[in-house]
Amino acid sequence: MTDRHPELEALDALLEHTWAELLSRPVAANFLTSPASADRRMLALYLIQAYHYASHTSRNQAAVGVSMRTSNVHYLKYVYEHALEEVGHELMALHDLRALGVAIEDPARDMPAPLPETEVLIAYLYYVANFGNPVQRLGYSYWAESAYGVGQSFLDGITARMNLGREQLTFFHVHADIDAKHANDVEKALLKACETPADWKAVRRAAETSLRLNWAMIEAEFAEWEKLEAGEPSDYTLLNQLSQEVSSS
Amino acid sequence: MTDRHPELEALDALLEHTWAELLSRPVAANFLTSPASADRRMLALYLIQAYHYASHTSRNQAAVGVSMRTSNVHYLKYVYEHALEEVGHELMALHDLRALGVAIEDPARDMPAPLPETEVLIAYLYYVANFGNPVQRLGYSYWAESAYGVGQSFLDGITARMNLGREQLTFFHVHADIDAKHANDVEKALLKACETPADWKAVRRAAETSLRLNWAMIEAEFAEWEKLEAGEPSDYTLLNQLSQEVSSS
Amino acid sequence: MTDRHPELEALDALLEHTWAELLSRPVAANFLTSPASADRRMLALYLIQAYHYASHTSRNQAAVGVSMRTSNVHYLKYVYEHALEEVGHELMALHDLRALGVAIEDPARDMPAPLPETEVLIAYLYYVANFGNPVQRLGYSYWAESAYGVGQSFLDGITARMNLGREQLTFFHVHADIDAKHANDVEKALLKACETPADWKAVRRAAETSLRLNWAMIEAEFAEWEKLEAGEPSDYTLLNQLSQEVSSS
Amino acid sequence: MTDRHPELEALDALLEHTWAELLSRPVAANFLTSPASADRRMLALYLIQAYHYASHTSRNQAAVGVSMRTSNVHYLKYVYEHALEEVGHELMALHDLRALGVAIEDPARDMPAPLPETEVLIAYLYYVANFGNPVQRLGYSYWAESAYGVGQSFLDGITARMNLGREQLTFFHVHADIDAKHANDVEKALLKACETPADWKAVRRAAETSLRLNWAMIEAEFAEWEKLEAGEPSDYTLLNQLSQEVSSS
Numbered sequence: 001m002t003d004r005h006p007e008l009e010a011l012d013a014l015l016e017h018t019w020a021e022l023l024s025r026p027v028a029a030n031f032l033t034s035p036a037s038a039d040r041r042m043l044a045l046y047l048i049q050a051y052h053y054a055s056h057t058s059r060n061q062a063a064v065g066v067s068m069r070t071s072n073v074h075y076l077k078y079v080y081e082h083a084l085e086e087v088g089h090e091l092m093a094l095h096d097l098r099a100l101g102v103a104i105e106d107p108a109r110d111m112p113a114p115l116p117e118t119e120v121l122i123a124y125l126y127y128v129a130n131f132g133n134p135v136q137r138l139g140y141s142y143w144a145e146s147a148y149g150v151g152q153s154f155l156d157g158i159t160a161r162m163n164l165g166r167e168q169l170t171f172f173h174v175h176a177d178i179d180a181k182h183a184n185d186v187e188k189a190l191l192k193a194c195e196t197p198a199d200w201k202a203v204r205r206a207a208e209t210s211l212r213l214n215w216a217m218i219e220a221e222f223a224e225w226e227k228l229e230a231g232e233p234s235d236y237t238l239l240n241q242l243s244q245e246v247s248s249s
Numbered sequence: 250m251t252d253r254h255p256e257l258e259a260l261d262a263l264l265e266h267t268w269a270e271l272l273s274r275p276v277a278a279n280f281l282t283s284p285a286s287a288d289r290r291m292l293a294l295y296l297i298q299a300y301h302y303a304s305h306t307s308r309n310q311a312a313v314g315v316s317m318r319t320s321n322v323h324y325l326k327y328v329y330e331h332a333l334e335e336v337g338h339e340l341m342a343l344h345d346l347r348a349l350g351v352a353i354e355d356p357a358r359d360m361p362a363p364l365p366e367t368e369v370l371i372a373y374l375y376y377v378a379n380f381g382n383p384v385q386r387l388g389y390s391y392w393a394e395s396a397y398g399v400g401q402s403f404l405d406g407i408t409a410r411m412n413l414g415r416e417q418l419t420f421f422h423v424h425a426d427i428d429a430k431h432a433n434d435v436e437k438a439l440l441k442a443c444e445t446p447a448d449w450k451a452v453r454r455a456a457e458t459s460l461r462l463n464w465a466m467i468e469a470e471f472a473e474w475e476k477l478e479a480g481e482p483s484d485y486t487l488l489n490q491l492s493q494e495v496s497s498s
Numbered sequence: 499m500t501d502r503h504p505e506l507e508a509l510d511a512l513l514e515h516t517w518a519e520l521l522s523r524p525v526a527a528n529f530l531t532s533p534a535s536a537d538r539r540m541l542a543l544y545l546i547q548a549y550h551y552a553s554h555t556s557r558n559q560a561a562v563g564v565s566m567r568t569s570n571v572h573y574l575k576y577v578y579e580h581a582l583e584e585v586g587h588e589l590m591a592l593h594d595l596r597a598l599g600v601a602i603e604d605p606a607r608d609m610p611a612p613l614p615e616t617e618v619l620i621a622y623l624y625y626v627a628n629f630g631n632p633v634q635r636l637g638y639s640y641w642a643e644s645a646y647g648v649g650q651s652f653l654d655g656i657t658a659r660m661n662l663g664r665e666q667l668t669f670f671h672v673h674a675d676i677d678a679k680h681a682n683d684v685e686k687a688l689l690k691a692c693e694t695p696a697d698w699k700a701v702r703r704a705a706e707t708s709l710r711l712n713w714a715m716i717e718a719e720f721a722e723w724e725k726l727e728a729g730e731p732s733d734y735t736l737l738n739q740l741s742q743e744v745s746s747s
Numbered sequence: 748m749t750d751r752h753p754e755l756e757a758l759d760a761l762l763e764h765t766w767a768e769l770l771s772r773p774v775a776a777n778f779l780t781s782p783a784s785a786d787r788r789m790l791a792l793y794l795i796q797a798y799h800y801a802s803h804t805s806r807n808q809a810a811v812g813v814s815m816r817t818s819n820v821h822y823l824k825y826v827y828e829h830a831l832e833e834v835g836h837e838l839m840a841l842h843d844l845r846a847l848g849v850a851i852e853d854p855a856r857d858m859p860a861p862l863p864e865t866e867v868l869i870a871y872l873y874y875v876a877n878f879g880n881p882v883q884r885l886g887y888s889y890w891a892e893s894a895y896g897v898g899q900s901f902l903d904g905i906t907a908r909m910n911l912g913r914e915q916l917t918f919f920h921v922h923a924d925i926d927a928k929h930a931n932d933v934e935k936a937l938l939k940a941c942e943t944p945a946d947w948k949a950v951r952r953a954a955e956t957s958l959r960l961n962w963a964m965i966e967a968e969f970a971e972w973e974k975l976e977a978g979e980p981s982d983y984t985l986l987n988q989l990s991q992e993v994s995s996s
Contacts, residue, residue, distance in 0.1 A: 055320065058314065058325065058329065059314060059315050059317075060315075062311040062314050062315050062329060062332070063315045065307065065308060065311050065332065065336075066308050066309075066311050066312045066315055068308075071304065071337070071339070073336055073337035073340065076307065076336045076337070077333060077336050077337075080307065080311060080329050080330075080332045080333035080336065081333055083311070083314065083329045083332075084326060084329035084330055084333060087322055087325045087326050087329065088320070088322035088325070088326075090320070091322065116703060116706070116707040116710075119622070119625065119707070120618060120621075120622055120707065120711065122625065123618075123621040123622045123624065123625030123626075124617070124618055124621045124622075126621065126624065126625060126628075127617065127620065127621030127624060127625075128621075130624075205614060208614070209614040209617070209618065212614075213618065365952060365955070365956040365959075368871070368874065368956070369867060369870075369871055369956065369960065371874065372867075372870045372871045372873065372874030372875075373866070373867055373870045373871075375870065375873065375874060375877075376866065376869065376870030376873060376874075377870075379873075454863060457863070458863040458866070458867065461863075462867065553818065556812065556823065556827065557812060557813050557815075558813075560809040560812050560813050560827060560830070561813045563805065563806060563809050563830065563834075564806050564807075564809050564810045564813055566806075569802065569835070569837070571834055571835035571838065574805065574834045574835070575831060575834050575835075578805065578809060578827050578830045578831035578834065579831055581809070581812065581827045581830075582824060582827035582828055582831060585820055585823045585824050585827065586818070586820035586823070586824075588818070589820065
């Protein structure tokens with residue numbers, strides 16, 4: 001027996017379906033048996049992208065409030081609370097990159113550029129914040145705050161295969177912890193902020209689209225790892241030094 | 250004996266000097282003996298402007314974070330915390346207007362437009378958020394959070410002369426209470442965020458300019474009251490009904 | 499013998515390579531023998547997306563100038579000239595939709611929503627305008643202004659198969675005409691605005707990324723057509739009426 | 748006999764009344780007999796402000812188009828045409844400053860900061876572009892394009908008293924020339940873009956407010972000149988060198 005809101009159930013069903021499709025594709029399905037999941041360059045590729053999109057997360061969250069022309073006190077409070085909590089999360093990605101041994105002294109100078117797919121994800125989150133239905137960004141938060149559940153088996157796998165400790169994976173572990181609380185907040189915010197079927201439809205669209213863009217980013221990280229592995233030109237060749245350190249350990 | 254930071258002392262001195270000049274002008278100097286300070290239309294004129302600028306305060310505060318291209322975790326946290334705390338303050342002004350008897354059912358439809366001087370103040374706060382030194386907006390917060398101290402004698406005067414209770418002046422009393430806490434926050438934020446003489450200079454400039462624009466708004470409210478008193482055309486003639494109610498009470 | 503700038507040659511080579519890959523995929527390779535290329539619903543799906551992104555083109559072009567913090571007179575002139583020339587191009591798409599028989603009286607009310615892939619393209623063009631290297635948006639203009647060359651065989655094919663006249667395809671024909679002039683402008687603007695290898699790299703990245711997003715939009719139009727053909731749920735079922743009209747002609 | 752639109756007549760009457768009031772104040776009324784009108788420091792103070800606000804003019808003009816959520820092809824074309832024509836006008840102010848002998852090699856480094864009143868004017872023009880009725884910015888253009896008429900007697904006066912040639916006053920002379928054309932454009936744009944009394948009211952408000960802010964800037968230039976004359980601290984003391992050159996000529 002459940003009294004879950006039917007619109008939340010519809011959103012859950014959509015995301016479950018989308019995740020299932022994405023996880024059945026080769027990159028996910030074969031990941032834990034691929035050499036990539038034992039290669040710290042793969043993790044570094046992920047963390048570099050995380051550094052970039054996390055640098056924008058609190059900004060595009062706050063932009064929802066700046067762009068809103070109507071007043072919805074409860075939702076605006078959620079927006080700024082959430083923007084506040086996301087400040088500086090890129091520094092966890094930076095910490096983990098350094099813990100892996102990536103030589104980044106000054107990120108403004110040394111951090112490799114994001115992949116195009118990372119920029120597309122960032123771009124979409126600003127668009128979602130600045131245009132259209134202001135509640136739609138909750139669709140992104142909704143799956144993002146619970147994604148570390150989906151990612152747990154990957155995280156366990158790479159932790160074991162790359163021989164890493166919790167202190168080298170703060171970006172994941174801290175998010176997994178705080179996101180338990182956040183997921184609950186997002187659900188409450190959705191139930192308060194969504195007043196019409198059009199609101200829920202906008203949320204579903206932004207949820208599915210941002211999840212697909214996020215996954216496209218992850219597949220692009222894998223493709224970039226394949227380039228490194230094949231010795232092809234890449235903006236990330238500085239990670240090859242890392243790879244050698246790992247294999248010598 | 251004091252260990253107050255010399256830049257804070259310079260900022261205090263500038264604001265003290267500016268306040269002294271503004272308060273010596275006729276509108277302030279004669280206010281408590283003017284019929285305006287016993288006329289609820291004057292208070293309503295103030296609250297209508299407060300409704301308008303308060304509708305933008307959390308937005309132009311959050312805009313500082315959205316516009317910043319560099320990362321300063323401590324300052325960004327201050328920015329979003331403060332944006333969060335300012336959400337919905339326009340509703341206190343709306344409450345007080347209704348408590349005074351101003352007939353505003355739906356603010357989007359019934360609230361009179363702001364005075365031009367109010368729009369200029371709002372405009373400047375967005376400019377300060379979007380252009381130039383990102384710490385400069387603290388100059389506005391610095392004086393604004395302590396202004397209710399300066400305003401206390403005016404508040405006491407109109408409370409007595411207009412025969413009002415605390416429940417009709419929530420905008421002032423709630424701000425006076427929370428601003429004690431905020432003033433302290435702003436000072437800490439200033440000391441952390443300002444790293445160079447240029448930062449402090451930008452803060453001083455934004456502080457003085459926004460204080461002067463704020464005062465120009467108040468003087469414009471008085472000028473509009475004079476129009477109402479003289480029976481001249483005004484966008485605020487709906488307040489004349491209020492005046493009659495007051496005089497009949 | 500040629501004196502073409504080596505950076506332009508590199509950009510051309512990248513785009514040629516990218517186009518070749520995209521056009522070799524099933525949607526393009528099989529299009530002219532697919533029933534889709536004889537089905538006006540397919541054209542309408544394209545034009546609805548064109549309506550949406552063209553509504554943003556002059557805005558995200560002008561946004562480059564609004565966001566620039568440095569002054570580059572020649573480039574700013576290009577930006578506003580180009581924004582000017584793009585104003586209202588969505589009306590050609592609207593005209594053609596109506597000429598096809600799609601019942602859109604008031605676009606604000608009757609125009610179907612864009613596909614998610616269309617929003618992602620729009621989002622990316624705003625991002626390119628507002629963040630990063632301000633010259634990078636020329637990468638989009640560069641391929642977009644010459645794309646009607648690539649599209650000519652498709653245009654000829656659908657014109658014949660759908661039995662359409664030039665007056666029902668103004669969006670394509672007008673663009674093909676004015677883009678001859680524009681392509682030349684973009685090339686000149688690139689040669690003036692790009693001063694460093696980093697500028698050219700940013701242009702190449704934005705060119706390839708926006709071309710891929712544009713193509714993802716076209717493939718999504720095809721996938722939506724397949725849904726209509728299969729009688730599946732779609733936001734575009736109003737086009738089925740159109741299809742019947744066509745088959746009866 | 749006249750067929751001038753009554754709303755244009757009302758706008759003209761408002762501006763005539765406002766100009767009359769501003770020009771009757773001491774700064775204007777006494778200017779041509781004040782030593783300031785023979786002192787190149789005064790002109791330089793004006794040109795430095797002109798450099799700053801002109802750097803924003805085409806941007807805040809284009810921002811009207813970027814911010815508009817509705818489509819008005821004629822008005823959008825006016826917006827971008829006008830943005831285009833305003834590009835780079837700050838360079839005329841820079842040219843004239845150099846012709847006067849002000850040592851500005853790299854403006855980003857050497858140009859003195861704007862006065863606060865100049866920033867307030869710039870801030871208001873962005874606000875007018877980004878908030879409220881999108882046609883309201885025409886109110887600024889309307890008086891700005893014809894202001895060189897009002898300024899002609901001042902221009903003649905200072906040209907004679909400062910012993911300047913046309914080639915040192917390009918900012919004024921070029922504007923006077925092109926503004927004859929522009930004033931006509933603005934009038935046409937107003938008549939097309941304003942459809943309701945509320946549109947005209949928004950235009951009148953923005954016209955009067957921006958004119959008053961512009962004049963406040965000019966009075967602030969005069970106050971700054973008085974500081975220089977009195978040997979008081981100022982951000983513009985580099986102009987004192989200029990004054991000596993003038994008096995020695």
